[in-house]
Amino acid sequence: MNVVARSVGNAFRNKVRSGAVVVILAVAIGLALSMLVANQAVAGKITELKSSVGNALTINPAGARGFQGGGEPLTSADVETAAAAEHVSAVIPSLSVQLNHEDAAAAGQVRGGPGSGRGGASGTTSLESAVEPGTLGTRQNQSAADPPAGTSSDSADEAPAFSLPITGTGIASAVDASGGAINVTGGATLTDFDAGSVQALVGSGVAEKNGLEVGDTFTALERKFTVTGIFDAGTTFDNNAVYLPLAAVQELAGQPGEISTITAVVDSIDNIDAAQEALAAALGDGADVSAGSNGHEAAVDSLGSVQKTSLTGFIAALVTAGLIILLIMTMIVRARRREIGVLKAIGASNRTIGVQFVLEALVLVVIAAVLGSGAATAASGGIAGALVSSSTGTTAAAGPGAVQAAGAAGQGAGPGGRFGDGGFGRGAVLIGDLAASLGPGTLGLGLLAVLLAVALGSLVPALLTARIRPIEVLRGE
Incomplete structure (x- = not known):
């Protein structure tokens, strides 16, 4: 219990530094969650198109x-x-x-x-x-x-x-x-x-x-x-x-x-x-x-590129969060060499001290995750739409093409006979109507990935504490 209490207290020892770290982490976490939302939304849209449009x-x-x-x-x-x-x-x-x-x-x-x-x-x-x-x-x-x-x-x-x-x-x-x-x-x-x-x-x-x-x-x-x-x-x-x-x-x-x-x-x-x-x-x-025509294939291909982009963005944001924690906690470990030496001198084990620093990092991450989740909830739809718009430069062409695909497939079948390449054979392919929202499942998956990345990032600085020898620290004092 003392380890947890010290971890929470140490997380706010330097309020300015902690605040800056929380803000930066919140941005990274929010971006990671938004990218995950976009990835899952696009994956769902691709499945929907494959089963209902141009088929x-x-x-x-x-x-x-x-x-x-x-x-x-x-x-x-x-x-x-x-x-x-x-x-x-x-x-x-x-x-x-x-x-x-x-x-x-x-x-x-x-x-x-x-x-x-x-x-x-x-x-x-x-x-x-x-x-x-x-x-x-x-x-x-x-x-x-x-x-x-x-x-x-x-x-x-x-x-x-x-x-x-x-x-x-x-x-x-x-x-x-x-x-x-x-x-x-x-x-x-x-x-x-x-x-x-x-x-x-x-x-x-x-x-x-x-x-x-x-x-x-x-x-x-x-x-x-x-x-x-x-x-x-x-x-x-x-x-x-x-x-x-x-x-x-x-x-x-x-x-x-x-x-x-x-x-x-x-x-x-x-x-x-x-x-x-x-x-x-x-x-x-x-x-x-x-x-029919291959317009629907162009739409699916475009969405596939968005899916890859969003996955890359998600991984990049996770790596960024892990690196931020790695750098910050490394600096903290170096700044607290004397404190670590004293703790070891009075009997604290390497494991106890390492856990303390990991928990300290997780405290900052939890606060950042709350803020990042709120930001992702508000921005995920806009980010997903921006990804689709920017990555499908031919959306204007692919959209109608996809609409015409089902129509062409139904040519002559519905009203219009030989003229019915639009008509009732249309499949409404509205890529812009991408449903992107941060649901409980997506939130849980994203936060689990973030915590794993941050835990790995804080593990290295925690392991560095094992190399600190009390006698060397105290002798330097």
């Missing part, structure tokens, strides 16, 4: 993509085959159709309608498209803009107005093409997926254009549907769409058991290549299996 493979009929190309449609059997493939955690089948406005369809002023020559599965709806054709729409739909039969030659040079189709996508569950939850901004998502269901999710663009609210009705594929919810897909084109139950679309479009696209969700982006090979082998020549 979708798109399966289309061989030779087809959206409303283009040809080939034979996929079937329910293909869905079961894909679900059984290695590393595939979920499969999301969908069937997309073009919903043309009833009046435009009657006049032949639609894509896939009379005189268009574009083919593709299409049907009619009472809804008006939220997207105006404009120059691009007219240019890409020249055949739909041909004058109807009986039009006078005077007006033949003026292309009649036409309406772009609304994309209707039949889904089997309340998720989007990438496996994430649909962003419903009003009402609720679909709950009835039977063939006779009348539920529908409407894009915000379509809802605004047609003045629809939750509970309103509209006609599509000659069935009256009720708006159960309104979603926001993030882009003007993809909000010009509706979600309908898959079984209902298959029945109403006269395509029982047919699937236009299957999205296979892989358990991790590390297994994308293996899953792609397994799916291609299982489905054979009747399906094209494609992966």
Whole structure:
């Protein structure tokens, strides 16, 4: 007990020096804890990204993509085959159709309608498209803009107005093409997926254009549907769409058991290549299996560099704290040579004196740890964010790339068909939203590492006391 009391008293013998040591140690400890928090937060984000972003493979009929190309449609059997493939955690089948406005369809002023020559599965709806054709729409739909039969030659040079189709996508569950939850901004998502269901999710663009609210009705594929919810897909084109139950679309479009696209969700982006090979082998020549872009890999790589940086910073801060204690306690031992000699002369053992100096160092460290923990709690989030921002100079490019990765993987699967490289296939990769907080587990691990480093740092000066001989010290006096 006397050793502990002397250690505590000696720690504050020189208040100025002790205060300076505590402040310096607090900074080092706070930095070490902040780096540990950043390291663990980034590790968690990497795991999250690998399991939820860029891990979708798109399966289309061989030779087809959206409303283009040809080939034979996929079937329910293909869905079961894909679900059984290695590393595939979920499969999301969908069937997309073009919903043309009833009046435009009657006049032949639609894509896939009379005189268009574009083919593709299409049907009619009472809804008006939220997207105006404009120059691009007219240019890409020249055949739909041909004058109807009986039009006078005077007006033949003026292309009649036409309406772009609304994309209707039949889904089997309340998720989007990438496996994430649909962003419903009003009402609720679909709950009835039977063939006779009348539920529908409407894009915000379509809802605004047609003045629809939750509970309103509209006609599509000659069935009256009720708006159960309104979603926001993030882009003007993809909000010009509706979600309908898959079984209902298959029945109403006269395509029982047919699937236009299957999205296979892989358990991790590390297994994308293996899953792609397994799916291609299982489905054979009747399906094209494609992966999205590598934007998510760039995001993961960037976070990996942040993880390494934070680990290096954590180790450097620990070493700094240990060196501070080493230097300070070495100075103290040298300054107290006479005191140590006297203690030995009256019978104190080397072990007792060494423990006294170690405890003295730990007293200073405990006080510094309290202050450092408070500083780390307040600053860890900012430091983690700064590390991510500085170490991912291409975050602005990698972020959208990663967002597009899941979208590209879901291309043609969700609303938008061949244009749906954004759409509902998005994986929201927001590296800036790194959750960094100093929890009890992180605090305990960090403080344990700090105490170990400081104990090692104070051990050397403590061992130096064993070399001090009482007779030499007293003779010098």
